[in-house]
Amino acid sequence: MHDKKVALITGANKGIGFETARQLGQRGMTVLVGARDAERGEAAAKRLREEGLDARFVRLDVTDGATIDAAAKWIERELGRLDVLVNNAGIVVDQQKPSECNLDDVRKVYDANVFGVIAVTQAMLPLLRRSAPHARIVNVSSGLGSFALQTDPRSPYASINILGYNSSKAALNMVTVQFAKELRDTGIKVNAADPGYTATDLNNNSGTQTVAEGTEASVKLATLDDDGPTGGYFDRMGPVPW
Template identity: 50%
Template sequence: MNTAHVSGAQQPVALVTGGNKGIGKAVVARLAEHGYLVYLASRDLARGESAAATLQGEIIPIQLDVTDPASLSRAVELIQKRSGKLDVLVNNAGLSVGNAPPSGCDLQELRATYEVNLFGVVAVTQALLPLLRAGERKTIVNLSSELGSLALHSYPDFPYDKVNLLAYNSSKTALNAFTVLLAKELRDEGFRVNSVNPGFTATDLNAFTGQRSVEQAAAVVVQYATLGPDGPTAGFFTEGGSLPW
């Protein structure tokens, strides 16, 4: 059930980008189960509304294209008017364009990937920081991937050693850098900023070849989205604990 009202100033408020399908939708569902008012953000509002209608809890679908400044401004204004704060931001929206190795990667594909996976995350986070500062929980989770780990790629026995994609992999490496640098900047304000690897999950990003369900992936994401004030920051985590950068 989708409801569009705020049930009290103390209720925690979250926003999930790319929340209309896959891992994002499962994260929305789990946060709503935890009592959050969740803004389900999607590029196509109709798809967001359809997704929200299938879920239980307080969920507000909003239109948000992370690459469109006007769309982002409208979303921020809506959240400001309805809630006046944001406790948790889950930067879930992402894409993978092409599968070329470094020597053959098309620059347009590289730019398109970075536009969403890095620049979009930076833009959304910067725009929402005032609302996050007004919130009590001050938590940011960036969905990364073990494919973004430089250390793991240096190991010859890395299970995904052959997945040598310049665009996607390096965009997640850059995202991890943003995570660490932002966490350092905001540490004294009580923020928790972490990258989370949900694991190889069956979504349309990989033609549903992943071995994990979206529910399993969402459980890891929400674990770090709902950290207490003593929780870690500036980390790279997966279901089993920390990952090397």
């Protein structure tokens, strides 16, 4: 039996996902670098191994059920269980006004940011249950998915009207709550993380936080004690209003 904790991070070849894998690796976990592109994923895992971490590439496109199933089978065969799942992969496509955005673009965003998270969570749950009550699921959401912040004129997020992305993250928040309620009795904790506005390729590196700062919430929620929260929504400073 593999003695280290095992964490799978989707979209871990760069940005916040890569840094999450690094930091969980630094905490002694075996980190599975999920990536849809083999070359980028292998390169990221190799970089972490060169830093002395136990990192392995797993091909995983969150919009492709065959790669999700293959990843779950591989993890079962190689490691036998999963302790942490960080649903980090996410995209933004539509930037136009809601009245003008392309519906196919909105669907693409939902495929990755919402349906992808549901599919990966369902596929990995049997492996996570083997580590109950200590297993943790982190869904990487965004402050832009908060109804409270979107409707508060004092919030800097109130003026950011990206229909597909913002509504996908609001949906992901509810997905988080639904899984948390189902799993409450198992001890498996499911929480939504808001990284905060972080400089990555997602926003052409315009974010005001460093990637290390943007990773804090995910790492905290991935390493919660057994008396920690479930079904919540947190940034690195604490709870975010729904």
